[in-house]
Amino acid sequence: MRDKDKTIIKNRIEPQLKQTELEYLLVKLVESLPYGVIITDFRSKIIYANEATEQSTGHSRNDLIGKSPKIFNASQNAEEVEHEITNCMQYCNKWCGDIPQRRKDGGGFIGEFTVFPVKDEDETIAWGSMNRDVTERKQIEHALRENEEKFRKLFNNTNDAIALHHITEDGFPGRYIEVNDVACQMWGYSREELLAMSPLDIDAKEHIENVPQIMDELLQKKHVTFEIAHLTKYNKKIPVEISSHLFILNGENVVLSIVRDITQRKKSEELLKVQSTAMESSTDGMAILDSEExxxxxxxxxxxxxxxxxxxxxxxxxxxxxxxxxxxxxxxxxxxxxxxxxxxxxxxxxxxxxxxxxxxxxxxxxxxxxxxxxxxxxxxxxxxRLENKLKYLSWHDPLTGLYNRVFFEQEMSLNNFQLISLIVCDINGLKLVNDSLGHQFGDKLLVATAKVLKESVGDSCVVARIGGDEFAVLLPNSDEIQVDKISKRIRNAVFEYNTENPKVPLSISVGFATSSGVSAGIMELFKEADDNMYREKLYHSRSARSAIVNTLMQTLEERDYITEGHADRLHDLVIDLAKALKLSEQKRIELRLLAQFHDIGKVGIPDRILFKNGSLTGEEVKEMRRHSEIGYRIAQSAPDLTPIADFILKHHEWWNGKGYPLGIKGEEIPLECRILSIADAYDAMTSDRPYRKAMTQLEAVGELKRYAGIQFDPQLVAQFIKLLLGTGT
Missing domain, CATH: 3.30.450.20 (PAS domain)
Incomplete structure (x- = not known):
């Protein structure tokens, strides 16, 4: 064969061979695909199915050729799907979708289909479809959707606000990426509003300065928890606790923050703080023990x-x-x-x-x-202790410790003894002692009387102080002989007390009465004892007061050495002036008493004032001037001194009304007081004192003249001076 012929044959056959080889490769490609491939004609009959289709459906290709793809469709809405595909085929469009498939053995799977027209140039010559088993993927997608739904529900239904936000290039919180429903409710913004904001838009202004430090810690440690205040859309400030976590999303650093409203916790903390402060401030002791005590x-x-x-x-x-x-x-x-x-x-x-x-x-x-x-x-x-003290005081006299009148009368009312006796006692001259020496001396007599009575009667007897100077003793099962012996013990105890304490003698009048069930009642018995006591008091009262007055005079003489010889000299001066004035004998007697007792009230003046060497203070002068009133009360209590009581009160009054205690003047002042005032002043000036030497007679006379018409009666001063100079005294 000629070379030319070979070339012609080669040019004709090689393209055919190459075409055949390409088709072969394409078929092999389709057969090797992991996807199912089906080609149908215009009657929707299968004219080709690859090996993957055989494997996925369980049908052989011979079984499938000439059949409709409906034999695989296991969708509940198969007709709708077929109608949808038919419409696409009518307009030569591609269709994609998932169709549940049924295998030959009854099993199933989900196929992901792509249906498309097969064209020769612009003409559709068949329809092809590609599908793959996506059952596992669909199951995963379904699980993901379920998990996503669960996450979404959890995301939106948690009690805390959850927010996802960017971080800016300079390290500050950036715009929100996502927020849950609680965040919207907490801050009062819609989701759309928040997604256009950043955390800096809701942080309270006073906390903004802390943001850099918080972000630095977050970037270093990847996690940070802190407390801050947020400002809602309605300008309400709420305290929050934020737990922020740093992670990478799509290659970018983002922050997931869980935000908890701690308003109630803060209130509880504040309440706990208040309660703790209250516990610490309480005067009550408080302790908490564990289960082990x-x-x-x-x-x-x-x-x-x-x-x-x-x-x-x-x-x-x-x-x-x-x-x-x-x-x-x-x-x-x-x-x-x-x-x-x-x-x-x-x-x-x-x-x-x-x-x-x-x-x-x-x-x-x-x-x-x-x-x-x-x-x-x-x-x-x-x-x-106070309750016990009050209870004690409700039944007892606080000074003597004896029972009081309330308790005594209650005991009398509860009496159920057939034989009972009562003793009633009264301190003689107590008022005189109180008025002259002060209540501290009177209190000593009251305490002494309580001791005398307690020691003189038995423990079964009720001894009470029932008045200021009155005492009573309730003696159950005691007859008249026993009570008489007790009365004698009381008198003997008083005698012993006075022997040991002669300065302020104690004198008690005692009366008693006994009931043997014949008397009308306990109150009548008390009255009988009280009457008996008063009869004795009338008998002893005068002598008791006289004894007290004599004691007071002795006390005054012992305390006030200034009075040594003063009373005698004063006696002579006032009697001489009385004689010169031709006053009656009665007036002279009263002047003698006044000269002796005019300063008896000084027994009630404290020694610190009475014996003070220097000048007296204003308060001390006021206290010293009280001796006139004290002396008046003493004289009123002593019958022998009653006639001169008024003179004792007024013997420091001045002629011009500047004296004390009443401030009377001129002849309103009793004559006896005016005489004593001159004689007393003269004797004082001509006698030595610890703080000065005595004046001469002429110096003293000069002072009397100077104060005539001021302190002294001027006519009496002239008569007194004439008397002094005439007698050479």
Whole structure:
């Protein structure tokens, strides 16, 4: 064969061979695909199916040729899917979708289909479809969708706000990427509004300065928890706790923040702080015990109540360290079972602390659910002592310690003895002692009388102070002979007291009465004893007062050495002037008494004033001037001095009305007082004093003249001077 012919044959056959080889390769390619490939004609009959289709459906190619693809379709809406594909084929469009498939063995899978026209140039000559088994992927996608739904529900239904946001290039919080529903509710913004904002838009202004430090810590540690305040859309400030986590999303640093509204927690903390402050400030002791009955908390007050300087000494200790052994046993036996049975106990208890101190406490114990205890202790020791004191005072006289009238009358009303006696006593001259020497001396007599009576009667008798100077004794099962002996013991005891205490003598009038069941009643018996006492008082009263006055005079003479010879000189001066004035004998007698007793009131003036060497202060002068009134009251109480009582009161009045205590003037002042005033002043000026030497007669006369018409009656001064110079005195 010629070369030319060979070339012609080669040019004709080689393209055919190459075409055949390409078709072969394409078929092999389709057969090797992991996807199912089906070609259908215009009647929707399968004219080709690759090997993958055989494997996925379980049908052989021979079984499939000439069949409709419907034999695989396991979709519940198969007709709708077929109609949709037919429409696409009508317009020569591609269709993609998932169709549930049915295998020959009855099994199934989900096929992902792509249906497309097969064209020869612009003409569609068949329809092809490619599909792959996406069952596993669909299951994963379904699971992902379910998980996403669960996450979305969790994301939106959690109690806390959750927000995802960017970080800016300069390290500040950036725009929100996602927020949950709680965040929208908390801050008052819609989701769309928040996604256009950043955390800086809702942080309270006072916290903005802390943001750089928070972000630095977050970038370093990848996690940070902090508290801050947020400002809502409606300008309401809410405290929040934020837990932020840094992670990478799509190659970018983002922050996931869980934001918790801690408003209630802050309120609880504030309340707890207030409660803690209240507990610490409380004067009541408070303690909390754990289930092992060990102390886990005490306030300062409880430590103080039990004598601990530092409350830390008690932490971890058993409550039993607070009490002595016997007290612990009593609490374990009597109190603890009640607390456990009823859940609480409240009561008063006298307790003895570890150091032996006896206290009275008001205790409240509450059992906690977890088995511990809360104890509140109030120290009522002082209150109990006061209550006991008030109770004591309600039945007793506070000065003498004897029972009082209320108790005595109650005892009389409760009397059920067939034989009973009463003694009634009264202190003679007590008012005179109080008025002259002061109540401190009178109180001594009252205490002495109480002691005399208590020591003179038996323990079965009720001794009471029933009035200012009155006492009474209730003697059950005592007859008249026994009571008479007791009365004598009382008088003997008074005598012994006066022997030992002669300065202020004690004088008691005693009366008694006895009932043997015949008397009408206890009150009549009391009246009988009282009447008997007053009869004795009338007999002894005058002599008692005289004895007291004499004692007062002796006391005055012993205390005031200035009066040595003063009364005698004063007596002579006033009598000489009285004679010169031709006064009556009665006036002279009164002047003699006045010269002797005009300063009797000084017995009531304290020694610190009476014997002071220097000048008296204003208060001391005021106190010294009281001696005129004290002397007046003493004279009123003594019958022998009653006639001169008014003179004693007024012997320091001045002629011009500047004297004391009444401020009367001129002849309103009794003559006796005007005479005594001149004589007393003259004797004082011509006598030595610790703070000055005596004046001469002429110097003293000069002073009298100077004060005539001011302090002294001028006519009496002239008469007195004439008398002095005429007699050479």
């Amino acid at each position: 060990n102390i886990i908390y005490v306030n300062k007050a409880l430590a103080k109540i039990y004598g601990y300087a530092n409350r830390e000494q008690l932490i971890g200790q058993s409550w039993k360290v607070l009490y002595d052994r016997q007290q612990v046993q009593r609490i374990e036996r009597d109190v603890k079972p009640r607390v456990i049975a009823k859940g609480e106990w409240q009561g008063e208890a006298t307790v003895k602390t570890y150091d032996g101190m006896e206290l009275c406490h008001d205790i409240s114990i509450t059992l906690l659910d977890e088995g511990g205890f809360v104890c509140v202790v109030r120290d009522i020791t002082a209150r109990k």
